[in-house]
Amino acid sequence: xxxxxxxxxxxxxxxxxxxxxxxxxxxxxxxxxxxxxxxxxxxxxxxxxxxxxxxxxxxxxxxxxxxxxxxxxxxxxxxxxxxxxxxxxxxxxxxxxxxxxxxxxxxxxxxxxxxxxxxxxxxxxxxxxxxxxxxxxxxxxxxxxxxxxxxxxxxxxxxxxxxxxxxxxxxxxxxxxxxxxxxxxxxxxxxxxxxxxxxxxxxxxxxxxxxxxxxxxxxxxxxxxxxxxxxxxxxxxxxxxxxxxxxxxxxxxxxxxx
Amino acid sequence: xxxxxxxxxxxxxxxxxxxxxxxxxxxxxxxxxxxxxxxxxxxxxxxxxxxxxxxxxxxxxxxxxxxxxxxxxxxxxxxxxxxxxxxxxxxxxxxxxxxxxxxxxxxxxxxxxxxxxxxxxxxxxxxxxxxxxxxxxxxxxxxxxxxxxxxxxxxxxxxxxxxxxxxxxxxxxxxxxxxxxxxxxxxxxxxxxxxxxxxxxxxxxxxxxxxxxxxxxxxxxxxxxxxxxxxxxxxxxxxxxxxxxxxxxxxxxxxxxx
DNA sequence: CAAGTTATGGTCATGTCAACCAGAACCCGG
DNA sequence: CCGGGTTCTGGTTGACATGACCATAACTTG
Numbered sequence: 136x137x138x139x140x141x142x143x144x145x146x147x148x149x150x151x152x153x154x155x156x157x158x159x160x161x162x163x164x165x166x167x168x169x170x171x172x173x174x175x176x177x178x179x180x181x182x183x184x185x186x187x188x189x190x191x192x193x194x195x196x197x198x199x200x201x202x203x204x205x206x207x208x209x210x211x212x213x214x215x216x217x218x219x220x221x222x223x224x225x226x227x228x229x230x231x232x233x234x235x236x237x238x239x240x241x242x243x244x245x246x247x248x249x250x251x252x253x254x255x256x257x258x259x260x261x262x263x264x265x266x267x268x269x270x271x272x273x274x275x276x277x278x279x280x281x282x283x284x285x286x287x288x289x290x291x292x293x294x295x296x297x298x299x300x301x302x303x304x305x306x307x308x309x310x311x312x313x314x315x316x317x318x319x320x321x322x323x324x325x326x327x328x329x330x331x332x333x334x335x336x337x338x339x340x341x342x343x344x345x346x347x348x349x350x351x352x353x354x355x356x357x358x359x360x361x362x363x364x365x366x367x368x369x370x371x372x373x374x375x376x377x378x379x380x381x382x383x384x385x386x387x388x389x390x391x392x393x
Numbered sequence: 394x395x396x397x398x399x400x401x402x403x404x405x406x407x408x409x410x411x412x413x414x415x416x417x418x419x420x421x422x423x424x425x426x427x428x429x430x431x432x433x434x435x436x437x438x439x440x441x442x443x444x445x446x447x448x449x450x451x452x453x454x455x456x457x458x459x460x461x462x463x464x465x466x467x468x469x470x471x472x473x474x475x476x477x478x479x480x481x482x483x484x485x486x487x488x489x490x491x492x493x494x495x496x497x498x499x500x501x502x503x504x505x506x507x508x509x510x511x512x513x514x515x516x517x518x519x520x521x522x523x524x525x526x527x528x529x530x531x532x533x534x535x536x537x538x539x540x541x542x543x544x545x546x547x548x549x550x551x552x553x554x555x556x557x558x559x560x561x562x563x564x565x566x567x568x569x570x571x572x573x574x575x576x577x578x579x580x581x582x583x584x585x586x587x588x589x590x591x592x593x594x595x596x597x598x599x600x601x602x603x604x605x606x607x608x609x610x611x612x613x614x615x616x617x618x619x620x621x622x623x624x625x626x627x628x629x630x631x632x633x634x635x636x637x638x639x640x641x642x643x644x645x646x647x648x649x650x651x
Numbered sequence: 652c653a654a655g656t657t658a659t660g661g662t663c664a665t666g667t668c669a670a671c672c673a674g675a676a677c678c679c680g681g
Numbered sequence: 682c683c684g685g686g687t688t689c690t691g692g693t694t695g696a697c698a699t700g701a702c703c704a705t706a707a708c709t710t711g
Contacts (some may be wrong), residue, residue: 593690
């Protein structure tokens with residue numbers, strides 16, 4: 136089954152029939168999937184294209200990588216350009232897309248980044264409404280809103296990635312504000328996973344995972360329907376791979392996307 | 394904290410100061426980290442570079458992406474070219490690398506793929522020993538073997554990725570032959586994670602996860618030191634995210650990488 | 652003040668998993 | 682051929698995690 140192909144193994148980077156000095160030229164772009172929570176739903180930041188191709192259509196923000204910067208730097212620059220947020224920690228590269236013809240103008244390979252932010256409603260409100268908007272990911276994924284290029288697939292992959300990261304890392308705190316209640320944190324899981332979690336059990340899991348959330352002495356004011364005021368926490372360390380809350384299908388009523 | 398940046402949001406893909414029709418040109422390559430198990434160690438396939446830059450140094454195989462093919466197709470083509478193996482299922486894209494200066498010749502962005510194969514010793518044996526080799530990843534990562542470009546980092550990231558995938562997917566069966574014993578499968582986990590797992594408990598976890606391994610009636614012949622002949626299995630379906638064996642630090646003596 | 656709502660704390664039953672033990676089936680050396 | 686060593690296989694047990702559920706606290710509105 137494993138055969139030997141002796142030719143070319145000694146010269147990586149040069150496919151047969153190609154002159155090493157003449158390589159196909161590509162444009163490299165960095166595209167950002169900026170996710171946020173608004174009214175208990177997962178939203179993505181979209182911009183309306185002002186130039187051809189796909190002029191007037193919605194797309195995720197992005198831009199050309201410059202030869203003098205790294206991919207991460209390009210992503211950070213784009214994020215700051217779009218939202219004014221300057222934080223590198225919550226930027227995650229999650230995929231590269233290079234299908235031929237994905238950009239009708241030229242050969243473009245794009246590197247996709249995922250950014251998780253707390254409510255960026257201020258950006259949309261302050262900007263020309265036609266230029267940028269936060270839309271629920273459900274609308275962007277079911278075709279309600281048609282996206283330019285292959286951006287629908289990119290958003291789909293980003294959401295899938297954040298679903299995993301929610302379980303494997305402490306990324307959930309990036310969705311909420313600098314101080315938050317356990318219920319707000321639970322709303323993140325419920326929105327992203329599309330499930331319903333028991334409040335009491337969720338709380339126990341979160342507070343026993345020590346170092347993740349840190350209690351501030353204060354309490355939040357209850358909402359309209361009243362209720363006991365919730366304790367306020369702030370984010371502690373984000374760990375890699377320690378799994379605070381686990382996704383499970385057997386119980387926990389809800390959709391539980393399998 | 395969130396400020397409005399009205400300029401340019403309507404025109405994604407065009408950084409300030411750049412003419413849209415004149416974008417920086419990059420070469421796009423696809424590099425492969427081909428991992429395999431040899432004598433209970435995790436190995437990576439390296440090739441010796443025959444041309445400048447880094448001529449004579451070890452590197453991971455790769456090549457230019459062609460404008461007419463997708464990234465996945467380019468990876469599949471490269472894998473077949475290097476090993477003769479033609480299987481797309483075990484190819485995973487895991488990262489893109491575009492630091493300025495990573496290739497002294499020109500601006501190159503590379504998309505890295507991970508391939509997990511059962512022993513490809515035949516490939517190396519059939520090739521000129523100077524042209525290709527299987528080396529333990531430990532040697533490639535601790536600097537014992539110096540790699541060209543930023544390939545050391547790419548290999549490091551690939552190993553980290555496979556450590557995760559081992560827990561989250563059924564990729565472990567890709568390391569072993571078409572039929573295998575539970576002990577061989579356990580050796581994969583032990584080598585990749587650097588831990589020691591209890592044989593009895595491992596077996597129970599594997600066989601209860603139904604559909605993953607399928608018993609063939611046959612048994613393997615014991616090795617030199619004897620022992621009860623082990624039952625032979627073949628790989629069943631590979632699932633996504635169902636976690637057969639879990640990584641844990643508290644017990645299971647060994648290094649148990651944290 | 653009563654009813655409704657949310658947050659928080661606790662109990663309990665179940666399931667999972669690591670640790671451990673025992674027997675089965677092979678090897679080798681004497 | 683027999684006994685010790687080794688590996689594989691199956692079973693038991695105890696600690697712990699987790700889901701389901703109940704009770705109380707502390708707020709809201711009417």
